[in-house]
Amino acid sequence: SQQGEEDPQALSIQEGENATMNCSYKTSINNLQWYRQNSGRGLVHLILIRSNEREKHSGRLRVTLDTSKKSSSLLITASRAADTASYFCPHRGGADGLTFGKGTHLIIQP
Amino acid sequence: ETGVTQTPRHLVMGMTNKKSLKCEQHLGHNAMYWYKQSAKKPLELMFVYSLEERVENNSVPSRFSPECPNSSHLFLHLHTLQPEDSALYLCASSQDYTSGGNNEQFFGPGTRLTVL
Numbered sequence: 001s002q003q004g005e006e007d008p009q010a011l012s013i014q015e016g017e018n019a020t021m022n023c024s025y026k027t028s029i030n031n032l033q034w035y036r037q038n039s040g041r042g043l044v045h046l047i048l049i050r051s052n053e054r055e056k057h058s059g060r061l062r063v064t065l066d067t068s069k070k071s072s073s074l075l076i077t078a079s080r081a082a083d084t085a086s087y088f089c090p091h092r093g094g095a096d097g098l099t100f101g102k103g104t105h106l107i108i109q110p
Numbered sequence: 111e112t113g114v115t116q117t118p119r120h121l122v123m124g125m126t127n128k129k130s131l132k133c134e135q136h137l138g139h140n141a142m143y144w145y146k147q148s149a150k151k152p153l154e155l156m157f158v159y160s161l162e163e164r165v166e167n168n169s170v171p172s173r174f175s176p177e178c179p180n181s182s183h184l185f186l187h188l189h190t191l192q193p194e195d196s197a198l199y200l201c202a203s204s205q206d207y208t209s210g211g212n213n214e215q216f217f218g219p220g221t222r223l224t225v226l
Contacts, residue, residue, distance in 0.1 A: 033214065042112065042200055042217035043153075088153070098215060100145075100153035 005101045006089055012107040019076040021104040023089035024069075032065060032091040034074050037103070043088065046074075076106075084108045113137040116201050116218035123191065124226050131186040131221045133201030141207035142184040143215065144176060145200040153200070159184060160207035191225045198222050 007022045023032070031050045035043040049056045049065045049072065056063045062075040076083055086105045090098035114135045123129050135142065144156040158166035159178040173195075175187040184201055202215040 031213070035217075040198065040220075040222070042114075042219045043202075043215075044112070045214045045216065048214055090153075098213075099155065102150075102152050 006087065006104040008104060009102065010105045010107070012109060013079060014109050015079055015081060017079055019079050019083070019106055019108075021074050021087055021106070023072040023074070023101075025072075025089075025091055026070065029067075029091045032072050032089060033098070034061075034063060034072075035088045035090065036085045037088065038085045046087075079106075079108045081108050081110060112216045112218065114201060114203055114216050114218035116199075116221050118221060119219065120222045120224075122224045122226065123188070125191060125193070127191075128187070128189040130188065131199055131201075131223075133184040133186075133218055135182055135184075135201075135203040135216070135218075137203060137205075137216060139203040139205050139216070140181055141204045142178060142181075143202040143204075144184065144186050145202065146197050147200060147220070148194075148197040157186075158207060165207060188223075191223075193225050196223055196225045 005024045013019050029051055031048050033048045034046040036046055037043045047058045047061055047063050049063050051067055054065055060077045065072045072089055084107050086103040088100050088103045090100045117132045141160045143158050146154045146156055155168055156170045157176040162178045162181055173190050177185040198220045200220045201218040204213050204215045
């Protein structure tokens, strides 16, 4: 399975703090993406990192990729209440469609 | 707004009904997808269409029947469903369906389906 495994399954922090979540995978990849899903709604693409990249930034988001460890991390700095959501790291190795894990459920406490 | 719309947003149906879910993308993309998201389970890829041809079928029961009449529209026809088919059904599109490259997917808001 090329399923990404997000860790932790749930994370609760105070508003303003940084949130870090991790993702591990099992096979080689072309790229890895992070998506956010607010409760019961569609997914929103956050960032894509290619297999030859080690770090990427987008606004308050920082993603790292370590292909030797088959892992990635997503850092959200200065968290806000609107960041409360589930976060997923599907990836794609060959010509297969994206496969999702259970995600990390992030709760930002006011 | 992601450029992908789904109708209806909510649907309640009996096990003997026939209904269809509709997805439309306004992004000029060539690939479209159906996903199923059940409570406490990972998002499951059901069907993939590229240039109106089905390219992937992940062992989905025949009571789910997809249709892609053109590159902008995707349907999921439902008949004789079971209560365990109750879930959020998400449609997505991407520019292309090829290995490598930028395959960011744009998701619709989903249809919340309840089968009684």
